[in-house]
Amino acid sequence: MGLETDDVRQNDGRTRELDAFDRKLLGLLVEDATRSYAELGEQVGLSAPAVHERVKRLKRTGAIRQTAALINPAAVQKTLLAFVHVDTSGWGKTPELLAIGKYPEVEEMHSVAGDTCMLLKVRTKDSRALEGLLARIYDVPGVIRTRSYVVLSTHMERPVQPANTSEWPAPRQHAPPPQR
Amino acid sequence: MGLETDDVRQNDGRTRELDAFDRKLLGLLVEDATRSYAELGEQVGLSAPAVHERVKRLKRTGAIRQTAALINPAAVQKTLLAFVHVDTSGWGKTPELLAIGKYPEVEEMHSVAGDTCMLLKVRTKDSRALEGLLARIYDVPGVIRTRSYVVLSTHMERPVQPANTSEWPAPRQHAPPPQR
């Protein structure tokens, strides 16, 4: 009578394909999640309750992970943005290394393929705070070196898009890439 | 009687410091922007209208840039995540290079200091789509080479935090990094 692992399969966010309505709703909600169901409805051609039902399902299945307020980093004194490559001896990915994801300065933490092991996106108040974080990273056993790419200017930064949101350069009717 | 540029100064998002209430509200809204003003009020110890007033100001001043639905990349077939370093001859940052931020696959685009010029965060359906994007990048005049770091697993990814959200490991009073 317990909940078996297989039972959750459909909540993984990759089952139950999304139709055109769902994708359209996602696009609208990514842009502005404060829109009313009524407005969403008339945008996609559905009634408000129908929209509500779909959005609820999108949240339940995990297609919508959360709806968040995106705040201006400058407003909270997080002026410095940097990407930090972390190289380790051996297979890295130790619990100690993963634990540095707990620091509030770390916004992203990925294992990557390439000439480095781990990649961090880090936002701090200033260079001094970044230095402090790097010091803590070097304290982790196995860490050999780090390479930091300090961001000089951010030209674009947006959340995950459901599909082609911004204007798509070539308006030819979704033609597949040319292959001969 | 026109609106001079100086008049908008206070809407830049860095003026008018945030007090403890504002920061607390930001933290709650980053977690879940669907909370009602009443709930926010009792969380921070304010009445609902007062909260509404503050949130409205936070949006007006740009501290809250937008409230968005964060969607699961897998749900929209964006399985592959990669960070692409773009090296250019000379000072790069040409209009043609900046234009590749228009592609929907590109989520972030930063000028960085370091051994590379531009850094992209890119999300595509598969490696073939990434290849297509790289081809378009190489078409940009001035682009010498690219280095791609394909993400194997994402251990953490969260929006901009107003302050220390997660539990703070070392409660020693912000000790400076050891230097000898």
Next chain:
DNA sequence: CCTGAAAAACGTAGTGA
């Protein structure tokens, strides 16, 4: 999936500290 109605939340006053 749509139409209608109950319930709750929102937004705008006006009032006082």
Next chain:
DNA sequence: TCACTACGTTTTTCAGG
């Protein structure tokens, strides 16, 4: 200036078809 109380309106939500 800022926060609280009260009220009109919209939105959300649940019923039935």
